[in-house]
Amino acid sequence: xxxxxxxxxxxxxxxxxxxxxxxxxxxxxxxxxxxxxxxxxxxxxxxxxxxxxxxxxxxxxxxxxxxxxxxxxxxxxxxxxxxxxxxxxxxxxxxxxxxxxxxxxxxxxxxxxxxxxxxxxxxxxxxxxxxxxxxxxxxxxxxxxxxxxxxxxxxxxxxxxxxxxxxxxxxxxxxxxxxxxxxxxxxxxxxxxxxxxxxxxxxxxxxxxxxxxxxxxxxxxxxxxxxxxxxxxxxxxxxxxxxxxxxxxxxxxxxxx
Amino acid sequence: xxxxxxxxxxxxxxxxxxxxxxxxxxxxxxxxxxxxxxxxxxxxxxxxxxxxxxxxxxxxxxxxxxxxxxxxxxxxxxxxxxxxxxxxxxxxxxxxxxxxxxxxxxxxxxxxxxxxxxxxxxxxxxxxxxxxxxxxxxxxxxxxxxxxxxxxxxxxxxxxxxxxxxxxxxxxxxxxxxxxxxxxxxxxxxxxxxxxxxxxxxxxxxxxxxxxxxxxxxxxxxxxxxxxxxxxxxxxxxxxxxxxxxxxxxxxxxxxxxxxxxxxxxxxxxxxxxxxxxxxxxxxxxxxxxxxxxxxxxxxxxxxxxxxxxxxxxxxxxxxxxxxxxxxxxxxxxxxxxxxxxxxxxxxxxxxxxxxxxxxxxx
Ligand SMILES: [Zn+2]
Ligand SMILES: [Zn+2]
Numbered sequence: 001x002x003x004x005x006x007x008x009x010x011x012x013x014x015x016x017x018x019x020x021x022x023x024x025x026x027x028x029x030x031x032x033x034x035x036x037x038x039x040x041x042x043x044x045x046x047x048x049x050x051x052x053x054x055x056x057x058x059x060x061x062x063x064x065x066x067x068x069x070x071x072x073x074x075x076x077x078x079x080x081x082x083x084x085x086x087x088x089x090x091x092x093x094x095x096x097x098x099x100x101x102x103x104x105x106x107x108x109x110x111x112x113x114x115x116x117x118x119x120x121x122x123x124x125x126x127x128x129x130x131x132x133x134x135x136x137x138x139x140x141x142x143x144x145x146x147x148x149x150x151x152x153x154x155x156x157x158x159x160x161x162x163x164x165x166x167x168x169x170x171x172x173x174x175x176x177x178x179x180x181x182x183x184x185x186x187x188x189x190x191x192x193x194x195x196x197x198x199x200x201x202x203x204x205x206x207x208x209x210x211x212x213x214x215x216x217x218x219x220x221x222x223x224x225x226x227x228x229x230x231x232x233x234x235x236x237x238x239x240x241x242x243x244x245x246x247x248x249x250x251x252x253x254x255x256x257x
Numbered sequence: 258x259x260x261x262x263x264x265x266x267x268x269x270x271x272x273x274x275x276x277x278x279x280x281x282x283x284x285x286x287x288x289x290x291x292x293x294x295x296x297x298x299x300x301x302x303x304x305x306x307x308x309x310x311x312x313x314x315x316x317x318x319x320x321x322x323x324x325x326x327x328x329x330x331x332x333x334x335x336x337x338x339x340x341x342x343x344x345x346x347x348x349x350x351x352x353x354x355x356x357x358x359x360x361x362x363x364x365x366x367x368x369x370x371x372x373x374x375x376x377x378x379x380x381x382x383x384x385x386x387x388x389x390x391x392x393x394x395x396x397x398x399x400x401x402x403x404x405x406x407x408x409x410x411x412x413x414x415x416x417x418x419x420x421x422x423x424x425x426x427x428x429x430x431x432x433x434x435x436x437x438x439x440x441x442x443x444x445x446x447x448x449x450x451x452x453x454x455x456x457x458x459x460x461x462x463x464x465x466x467x468x469x470x471x472x473x474x475x476x477x478x479x480x481x482x483x484x485x486x487x488x489x490x491x492x493x494x495x496x497x498x499x500x501x502x503x504x505x506x507x508x509x510x511x512x513x514x515x516x517x518x519x520x521x522x523x524x525x526x527x528x529x530x531x532x533x534x535x536x537x538x539x540x541x542x543x544x545x546x547x548x549x550x551x552x553x554x555x556x557x558x559x560x561x562x563x564x565x566x567x568x569x570x571x572x573x574x575x576x577x578x579x580x581x582x583x584x585x586x587x588x589x590x591x592x593x594x595x596x597x598x599x600x601x602x603x604x605x606x607x608x609x610x611x612x613x614x615x616x617x618x619x620x
Contacts (some may be wrong), residue, residue: 173537
């Protein structure tokens with residue numbers, strides 16, 4: 001990453017946060033409001049998490065005025081990036097932060113799901129831990145509800161704690177209209193046109209689990225959210241019988257041809 | 258560099274060396290020269306003969322050219338330098354004209370033909386072996402799914418006829434398909450790899466440990482979580498599946514979708530609390546990544562027979578499709594394969610849609 005160097009920025013129009021979010025590799029971050037950053041309440045507890053906390057905060061808020069050597073400057077830079085990330089995790093679950101991340105999500109700034117059957121569903125960044133330096137950022141697909149590694153190594157090294165474990169789930173709670181329809185379609189491994197038995201039997205078992213879940217939801221009168229329910233019911237399970245035993249499912253598959 | 262012909266790269270190796278063609282194996286000339294391997298391709302490829310000649314780096318052979326060559330041989334003794342009889346020059350020019358006008362057509366036909374031959378080659382013994390070497394060297398990359406632990410993937414097609422879909426990557430750990438990470442592969446036709454190769458590969462090399470590396474985490478807390486998850490996983494898997502079971506439906510238990518099941522399913526949480534299935538934004542897709550703790554649950558054949566034998570009410574043989582297990586492994590009974598009701602919607606029309614029992618059933 002390029003270092004931010006205010007000395008070369010003669011006109012000071014490029015503030016630290018502008019520089020940070022427009023740096024290559026930082027595409028997942030949104031810009032944190034000045035107001036949010038300057039409200040000490042929002043930063044509670046971070047002074048013990050970040051080295052040279054006050055200098056780092058000054059740098060992030062463009063009031064840095066400390067004469068120091070390059071090594072010190074570099075150390076403060078590093079702390080400033082870490083501080084920004086930690087505040088970012090808090091900011092993106094606020095109303096304004098969520099709205100900013102939603103816009104980025106709509107533009108597919110976080111990439112698209114690599115799973116073929118998710119049909120380029122936009123992803124959201126997430127962390128598997130809220131503790132810094134635990135694991136790098138992952139991408140969540142709301143269509144298959146699974147986690148993927150970022151394609152670019154620039155993104156794969158970002159700390160997952162800068163996004164946290166809750167943000168992506170909160171976003172869909174706050175904006176349920178953004179939830180993609182779920183799909184029951186799946187890849188069927190084949191050899192010379194024939195389904196591979198081991199994979200097909202696992203798929204039937206999984207379909208059975210899915211139907212059990214759907215039945216639980218029906219009983220609770222909750223929408224299942226699947227786009228292609230009816231088709232697949234007939235295709236995979238034969239009759240509309242709920243809670244089919246595996247052997248029965250197999251029997252119906254055998255007999256009803 | 259004793260001879261210029263050795264320096265010139267063959268059409269096949271230059272094709273495979275192109276950017277975006279990294280997934281291709283180099284089909285051996287022996288394979289292409291065996292007419293049996295090309296059965297039926299003539300009707301699928303325009304300018305088939307010219308395309309085949311281009312692939313094999315053979316000069317076009319029509320009557321005129323043959324005459325020419327004879328002429329040339331005779332002339333060699335008499336003429337030195339560039340000067341050649343006018344007859345030769347005319348024929349040569351004519352050929353160049355033809356090549357100039359048709360070259361791009363022949364070139365794209367050659368690529369199509371090579372791709373279709375390639376689809377067949379990589380399911381042949383030498384071809385699948387060559388792909389195994391590429392697989393080991395991770396030429397096809399790894400699964401992007403976090404819980405697959407960088408399991409190595411294979412290029413596959415979703416269709417066997419060209420022009421439908423671009424090449425995809427099949428992960429044996431989650432049994433799913435993914436778009437290649439680099440856009441340069443989005444111009445490669447999936448039919449050049451075909452629908453059979455991916456699964457046939459893992460049936461052929463059933464001893465490969467497909468689990469992927471188990472050390473994706475870096476931090477201490479994550480490592481601890483990983484250890485706990487691994488212990489849980491071992492507990493869930495090894496304990497629940499009887500130890501003497503070495504193969505279920507033709508696959509070793511540890512190789513049946515190792516990236517799925519307990520410990521490998523994302524659990525959505527908000528501030529540490531699980532998001533309920535009953536929430537509107539709650540999880541609905543866990544089934545896609547599930548796997549029974551005791552995978553003998555998946556032995557439908559055995560379960561089926563156990564029940565049928567007791568009540569003696571089994572369907573007529575006419576309703577069943579019997580497939581022998583040729584290698585007579587653990588199970589000497591005849592395997593019964595259910596005819597599935599769906600006439601494969603996404604498929605290629607390759608035979609009746611029924612399951613196969615591993616390599617034994619496929620031959
Ligand atoms: Zn997805
Ligand atoms: Zn996978």
